Amino acid sequence: MPMRACEKCFENNWKYKTIEDIIRATCNLCGHEVEFASRKKAGKAKQETELKEGSPCRKCGAKIILKEPKKHKTNTAYYFSAYYFCPKCKTMYMAEKFKVWNEAGEEKTKTTKGNQGGILDMIKATSEARPIALEDDNAPKQTFYCDAGTQNNGQFGNQKTVVVVTDVTGKVLVEEHIGDKTNNEGELIGILKATSLAPSHSVILSDSQLAVNWAKGRYKTRIDRLKPLVTEVKNAVKEKGVEVKWIPREENQAGIYIENTHSL
Numbered sequence: 682m683p684m685r686a687c688e689k690c691f692e693n694n695w696k697y698k699t700i701e702d703i704i705r706a707t708c709n710l711c712g713h714e715v716e717f718a719s720r721k722k723a724g725k726a727k728q729e730t731e732l733k734e735g736s737p738c739r740k741c742g743a744k745i746i747l748k749e750p751k752k753h754k755t756n757t758a759y760y761f762s763a764y765y766f767c768p769k770c771k772t773m774y775m776a777e778k779f780k781v782w783n784e785a786g787e788e789k790t791k792t793t794k795g796n797q798g799g800i801l802d803m804i805k806a807t808s809e810a811r812p813i814a815l816e817d818d819n820a821p822k823q824t825f826y827c828d829a830g831t832q833n834n835g836q837f838g839n840q841k842t843v844v845v846v847t848d849v850t851g852k853v854l855v856e857e858h859i860g861d862k863t864n865n866e867g868e869l870i871g872i873l874k875a876t877s878l879a880p881s882h883s884v885i886l887s888d889s890q891l892a893v894n895w896a897k898g899r900y901k902t903r904i905d906r907l908k909p910l911v912t913e914v915k916n917a918v919k920e921k922g923v924e925v926k927w928i929p930r931e932e933n934q935a936g937i938y939i940e941n942t943h944s945l
Contacts, residue, residue: 687713693864694835709835732765732774743769823883824849826928827875828935829867830943842867843943845935846875853938854878866910868892871935872925873914881922888930896925 687693687708695706707714734747745765762781765774825846832841842862846855855874859867868889875885887893894900895911896918902911918925930936 687711692835693831732776734765736765738767738770738772739774740772741767741770743767745774823880824886825854825875825879825883826886826934826936827855827868827871828888828933828939829864829871830936830939831862831864831867832944834864837861843939844871844874845939846871846878847934847938849934851934851938853935865889865891865907869895869907869910869914872896873910873917876914876917876921876923879921879923883923885918885923885925886928886933887925888928888933888936890927893925893927 687695687710692708692710694709696709698705698707705714732745735744737743738745745767747763748766749763750761760781761775761779763779765776767773825848827844827846829842829844831843833839834842838861840861840863842859842864844855844857844859844867845853847853855878857874859870862870868887869892872885872887872892879885891900892914895902896914898915898919902908
């Protein structure tokens with residue numbers, strides 16, 4: 682999956698070298714180098730850390746608590762009987778062990794006596810936990826992931842870029858080849874397409890810090906060809922009333938789909 686833009690030259694044109702579980706990326710334009718853990722290593726580390734009540738929030742470090750929604754959706758394939766919640770930064774974490782299926786005639790959960798609040802435990806429970814949007818007074822109603830992947834980034838006339846938008850379950854809502862565009866343009870277009878789908882007060886998640894800051898109006902671009910697109914995205918986000926947030930690349934559902942589906 683493509684990295685974010687270079688902090689030196691603000692372009693996204695990298696070459697990669699993998700050394701064991703470390704990936705070294707070198708900017709082809711200015712020579713700036715960064716190193717980061719591979720997705721395989723990051724995934725292992727994430728799986729090894731099982732969330733439980735009292736664990737530190739992965740976002741702010743405060744202790745998380747266990748909460749049970751007062752009501753559940755009955756018109757969906759599944760719902761969650763409980764979730765972990767950070768009272769400080771309002772981040773919610775959903776664990777697969779709290780997932781309850783609504784499929785008729787098939788009991789997928791069992792009630793454990795003596796468990797806190799009568800929480801339903803999954804028969805096939807896993808330790809994986811990730812932030813999601815739930816029906817809560819302080820939570821957005823819907824969350825969307827967006828990302829872009831580019832082949833031959835920076836080689837104008839020979840670039841091939843795909844944009845993907847998914848929901849929190851990883852279901853692909855948008856998958857569009859936008860042609861000869863840079864990865865920065867693709868990241869902005871991904872946010873724009875997610876904004877067009879999202880209801881007001883939704884959250885749009887992207888792993889491009891540069892695109893997120895452009896969308897929020899925090900950064901300005903010095904690249905003339907990007908200025909109209911940056912303005913369009915910024916205005917669309919403001920008018921729709923959605924919130925654009927940055928997430929690590931290994932948590933981006935849209936990016937995972939691109940990596941697994943497209944050869945870039």
